[in-house]
Amino acid sequence: MNYKISHRAASLAPSLTLAIDSKAKQMKVEGLDVVGFGAGEPDFDTPQHIKDACAKALADGFTKYTPAAGIPELRQAIADKHKRENGLTYKPSQIIVSCGGKHSCYNVILATCQEGDEVIIPAPYWLSYPEMVKLAGAKPVILETSDQTEFKVTPAQLRAAITPRTRLFVLNSPSNPTGSVYTPDEIKALGDICVEKGVLIMSDEIYEHLLYDGAQHKSVASLSPAHLEHTIIVHGFAKAWSMTGWRLGWCAAPEPIAKAIDAVQSHSTSNPTSFAQKGAVAALTGPQDHLPRWLAEFSKRRTYAFNKLNAMPGISCVNAKGAFYLFPNIAKTGLKSAEFCAKLLEQEKVAAVPGIAFGADDYIRLSYATSMANIEKGLGRIENFCRGLKP
Numbered sequence: 167m168n169y170k171i172s173h174r175a176a177s178l179a180p181s182l183t184l185a186i187d188s189k190a191k192q193m194k195v196e197g198l199d200v201v202g203f204g205a206g207e208p209d210f211d212t213p214q215h216i217k218d219a220c221a222k223a224l225a226d227g228f229t230k231y232t233p234a235a236g237i238p239e240l241r242q243a244i245a246d247k248h249k250r251e252n253g254l255t256y257k258p259s260q261i262i263v264s265c266g267g268k269h270s271c272y273n274v275i276l277a278t279c280q281e282g283d284e285v286i287i288p289a290p291y292w293l294s295y296p297e298m299v300k301l302a303g304a305k306p307v308i309l310e311t312s313d314q315t316e317f318k319v320t321p322a323q324l325r326a327a328i329t330p331r332t333r334l335f336v337l338n339s340p341s342n343p344t345g346s347v348y349t350p351d352e353i354k355a356l357g358d359i360c361v362e363k364g365v366l367i368m369s370d371e372i373y374e375h376l377l378y379d380g381a382q383h384k385s386v387a388s389l390s391p392a393h394l395e396h397t398i399i400v401h402g403f404a405k406a407w408s409m410t411g412w413r414l415g416w417c418a419a420p421e422p423i424a425k426a427i428d429a430v431q432s433h434s435t436s437n438p439t440s441f442a443q444k445g446a447v448a449a450l451t452g453p454q455d456h457l458p459r460w461l462a463e464f465s466k467r468r469t470y471a472f473n474k475l476n477a478m479p480g481i482s483c484v485n486a487k488g489a490f491y492l493f494p495n496i497a498k499t500g501l502k503s504a505e506f507c508a509k510l511l512e513q514e515k516v517a518a519v520p521g522i523a524f525g526a527d528d529y530i531r532l533s534y535a536t537s538m539a540n541i542e543k544g545l546g547r548i549e550n551f552c553r554g555l556k557p
Contacts, residue, residue, distance in 0.1 A: 178297050182523035186507070190517035201544035202517040203532040206342060207410040208490070210460055212445075215452045216407060220445035232440050234432040235424075236263025236416070240443045243450040244401075244416050252385045254394065260424045263446075264431060265438050267372045267402030267415035272298045274368050274398050274417055275334070277426040279304040283333035288319040289525030290493065292342045292370070296525075304333065308525055313484045313495055317344040321355040328359070334366045337386060340373035343524045343531040344493040345468075345486025347377065350384035357386040357393050367397045372415070373489040375406040375457060378465050381487040387418075395420055405489075406457060407449045412442045464490050467534040467541055474545045475532075478552045490535040493521070497528040499555050506530060513554075514547035 190202040223229075235241065241258035248254040264270040271294065279285060281303040287295050288309045296306035307327055311317045324335065337356065339348040348356070360367050367386055374383045387397035402415030417427060437443075468485070471492055475483040480499035486492055496506050503520035507530060510516050521529030534541055 174301050174303070177300055179293075179523075181293060182519055186511075186517050186519055189511070193511075193515070198515055200511075200515045200517060201536075201540050201547065203534075203536065203544060204517045204519050206491070206533055206535070207404065208408040208460065208535045209537060210408045210456070212408050212412070213449075213453070213456045216409070216445045216448045219448035219452075220441050223441035223444035228441050228444060230440060232437040232443065234436050235428045236261070236438060237440075237443050237447075240447050240450075243447050244418070247450050248399075248418055253388050254385065254418070256418050257421075260418055260421055262417050262419070262424055262427045262431065263438050263443065264415045264417065265435050266413040267370070267400055267404060268294060269413070269435070270400040270402065270415040270417040271295070271368065271370065272301070273427045273430050274400060274419070274423075275299055275302050275304070277423060277430050278366060278398075279333050282331060284329060284331045285334045285336060286324065286327050286332060286365075287336045288317075288323075288338075290317055290341075290343050290521065290529065291336070291525055292338060293523045295336050305331075307332070310525070312526075313482070313493070313529075316484055317341065317346045317493070318348060318352060319356070321359055324356055325359050325363075328363050328365060332363070332365050334368055335360050336368050336370065338370040340376060340381075340383070340486075340488025342373065342489055343491050343519070343521075344484075345489045345491045346484075347381040347383070347487040350382055353384045353386050354389055357389050357396075360386075361390075361392045361396050365396070367393075368400060369397055370400050372400065372402045372405055374401070376461065376464065376490060377488045378461070378468060379485075379487060383488075398423055403446055403449055408460075409445070409449065412439075412445065414438055414442055414446050463538075464534065467536075467538055468492070470538070471532065471534050471541055471545060474549070478549045480552050480555065490533055492532050492534065493524075493526075493529050494532065495529055496521075499552060501555070502527050503530050510548065510551050514551045516544050516547045516551070518548075 187204040241261040245256045279302040283304040285299045299306040398419040403409040483494035519531040
């Protein structure tokens, strides 16, 4: 049989982060001592009160369909969160609960972009953004940045990239893969240009609560009513509540866009898992005392890894201000990212993600959402690998 695959599916690049994490896990199953820096998920367990709420929902028989956009209780809790933490006023009808932050991003792009549109994406970028844009038939326009500017796109770059076809600007702060955080002033400068030019902003804020060294999160939607009208926030429960496998995210959008996203979702996944949504309500309305403990541990790991990396031959690294990633520069090793990571995994049994997956081939991504023991062991192996490379 000669199977014909659609051009949209055929054009997609597979997720290197998932592929490397899968390979590392398989090597562990085979008995190899692999240290994995690949997965973007906290190594802490979901807080107990969240699991209890989900278990109660199951025990109570809350296992049927819900509205496609999520249960009213959860949509209200999300609206309350944005009011309380971000100073934003949303009606529950403007909140769409999805099957994860990734799903929310895809919904937003599919509902707002089409053939002929352009979407501006700063690089390094989360690797799924360009592929989602391609699936919508639109064109990703990549703006390159480097560690010299802490991986932040400048207002001049953004202004120069906007054309009559520009539909959307993707803003991710705190950032995956770099851990960079735009200051409130930097957010305003970029947001002002988008408002002036009539460009929508997809603001990916899923790492909002993971901040270090006094860094501040400022949602671009909170700057003015005009900024609010131009912004779609995407968010989720995976990172700050360690609910990666629960597959729950959300977006907050102007009413017409929210309605379009609701329609898209109603014909694709329908509702997110019913009983998981009850757990999400508990996540937003219950105790948040886990977060300071997690942040203290993440910060300790980050500081150790940052200092260790910068002492290695051929490696330089700017410190992260948010999320749980470092994005070291490996250019001076003489290797590009895919070759570096392949040899590192083969020779030292350490799994890292090549920067080429994020549009930056002179870097690799390391997640410090793993134990300090793993970090110490893995970085020791990376140092040994770098010392063994010919200058």
